[in-house]
Amino acid sequence: DRTAYLALDAESLPHRLGGRPELLDRLGPADAWQVREVGDGNLNLVFIVEGPKGSVVVKQALPYARVVGESWPMSLDRAFFEHEALSRLGTRDPGRTPELLFFDPAQAMLAMEHLTPHKVVRRAFMAGEELPLLGTHLGLYLARTLFRGSDWCMPTLARKADLALFAGNAELAGITEELVFSDPFKAAPLNRHTPGLEDIASAFRADRPLKLAAVEMKARFCTCAETLLHGDLHTGSVMATPTDTRVIDAEFALYGPMGFDVGVCLANLWMAAFAQEAHRADARAAGSYSAFLLATAGTLWRTFEADFSRLWAHERTGILGGFDLFEAQGDEGGATVALTTHLTGVWQDALGFAGMEIIRRILGLAHIAEFETIADVVLRARLERRALGFGRHLALNRWQIPSIEAANLLAETERTR
Ligand code: SR1
Ligand code: MG
Structure with a gap:
C-alpha cells in the first residue's frame, strides 16, 4: 500500500519502528535509541540506529533521486529488488553481504546488520x-x-x-x-x-x-x-x-x-x-x-x-x-x-x-x-x-x-x- 509511504527522519524513526521485534531484540527499548542519517549515496536515506543492546542500519528509498532532487521521480520498487538481490547474493557467497533483518515493501524500507567497524x-x-x-x-x-x-x-x-x-x-x-x-x-x-x-x-x-x-x-x-x-x-x-x-x-x-x-x-x-x-x-x-x-x-x-x-x-x-x-x-x-x-x-x-x-x-x-x-x-x-x-x-x-x-x-x- 504505497499511499501509506512516508519518508523517515531521525526524530520519527523510534516511534515508527519501535514496535518491530527484530529491532527491539537487537537494540533494546525504542525510547533509548539514538538515530543518525548517514546516507552519502545518490539515491536513498540511510539511518544508523543505536540502542543499549546494539545497532542496526535502516535504509529507505526516496521517491526521487537524491542526487538530483524531486525533479527526478524514481520508483520505490528498487527497495524490493535490492532485498531480493541481497538475499540471493548472500546465499551464493555466504557472509559477504549484511545480514537482513526485515523488509517493509509499503515503506520501501530495509533493515540490516550495522557493519561496524567497517x-x-x-x-x-x-x-x-x-x-x-x-x-x-x-x-x-x-x-x-x-x-x-x-x-x-x-x-x-x-x-x-x-x-x-x-x-x-x-x-x-x-x-x-x-x-x-x-x-x-x-x-x-x-x-x-x-x-x-x-x-x-x-x-x-x-x-x-x-x-x-x-x-x-x-x-x-x-x-x-x-x-x-x-x-x-x-x-x-x-x-x-x-x-x-x-x-x-x-x-x-x-x-x-x-x-x-x-x-x-x-x-x-x-x-x-x-x-x-x-x-x-x-x-x-x-x-x-x-x-x-x-x-x-x-x-x-x-x-x-x-x-x-x-x-x-x-x-x-x-x-x-x-x-x-x-x-x-x-x-x-x-x-x-x-x-x-x-x-x-x-x-x-x-x-x-x-x-x-x-x-x-x-x-x-x-x-x-x-x-x-x-x-x-x-x-x-x-x-x-x-x-x-x-x-x-x-x-x-x-x-x-x-x-x-x-x-x-x-x-x-x-x-x-
Ligand atoms: C541517479 S543515480 C546515479 C548513480 O548512482 C548510483 O550509485 C549509480 O551508480 C548511478 O549510476
Ligand atoms: Mg548505491
Whole structure:
C-alpha cells in the first residue's frame, strides 16, 4: 500500500519502528535509541540506529533521486529488488553481504546488520588504509555470485523465473543504460565535468571509435542476460575492515554480462590509483598506495579466475552444465576449452565496461569522491584527464590487453605520465 509511504527522519524513526521485534531484540527499548542519517549515496536515506543492546542500519528509498532532487521521480520498487538481490547474493557467497533483518515493501524500507567497524571502501582508500584481503574477498564474491546466478549453475525453471523477476527492475537498468553508455558521449543536460576538461569532453563527443565502443558495450549490457549482477559494484558499494569485506547497495541488480560487475569494480580500483597524487603527502607515498590498489586489482582478477574455474569443475549443474557431447567422445578437454573461451570473454567485457565506468564518473552525472574532494581544480583536471585517457584506451583496446598485469602496467604508466 504505497499511499501509506512516508519518508523517515531521525526524530520519527523510534516511534515508527519501535514496535518491530527484530529491532527491539537487537537494540533494546525504542525510547533509548539514538538515530543518525548517514546516507552519502545518490539515491536513498540511510539511518544508523543505536540502542543499549546494539545497532542496526535502516535504509529507505526516496521517491526521487537524491542526487538530483524531486525533479527526478524514481520508483520505490528498487527497495524490493535490492532485498531480493541481497538475499540471493548472500546465499551464493555466504557472509559477504549484511545480514537482513526485515523488509517493509509499503515503506520501501530495509533493515540490516550495522557493519561496524567497517568503512566504505572508497573512504578507506581516500584515508590511505590498506585492506589486505579486499582483492581476495571481491574475487571470490564475483566468482561465486556470477557463476551461481548463471545458466552454468542454475536449473531452467528457477533461472527463467529470476530473469523475469529482475526484468521488473527496468527503471534502474534504464538509468545505467543512459548514464554509463550514452550521456558521457553526447551533450546531455545532466553531464558535468571539472573546469579545464572542456577540450577532452568535446573530443570524446566527436570520437567515433570511442562512441562505437560505447554502443558495443551498451549492447552487451542490454542483450547479454548472463547472470544476476549486483549492477553497481563500485567501491561505495563495498564496506570493509582489514579482515572482512561486505557488499551492500544492490538496488541496481539485473541480469547482465558477468564482465559488468568485474569491470566496474576494477575501474574503481584504478580510478582510486589515478587520484592518489592528491591524497598522499608526496609522490613516493602516492606510488606506494597506488601499488597496493593495483595489486588488489591483480588479486581480484586472479582469484576470480581461479574460483570460477573451481566452480566450473564442481558445480556445473545448470542448463549449460552438461558437456556429455564432449565426454561421450572421450574428449575431456572440450569443457576446458569452453571455460577458457568464457573467461576470455568476461575479461574483454570487463575491460570495456571498466573504460565506460571511468569515463562516465568524470564526464557524466555521478562522480566519485576521490576526484570530487580535490579542491585544487587544476590538479583534479590533470588527474581526471589521465584517467580518461586510460579509460578510452581500455574501451578501444579491450581485445588486445592480454592480462591483468598488462592492464595494471598501462594504468601505472598513464597515472605517472
Ligand atoms: C541517479 S543515480 C546515479 C548513480 O548512482 C548510483 O550509485 C549509480 O551508480 C548511478 O549510476
Ligand atoms: Mg548505491
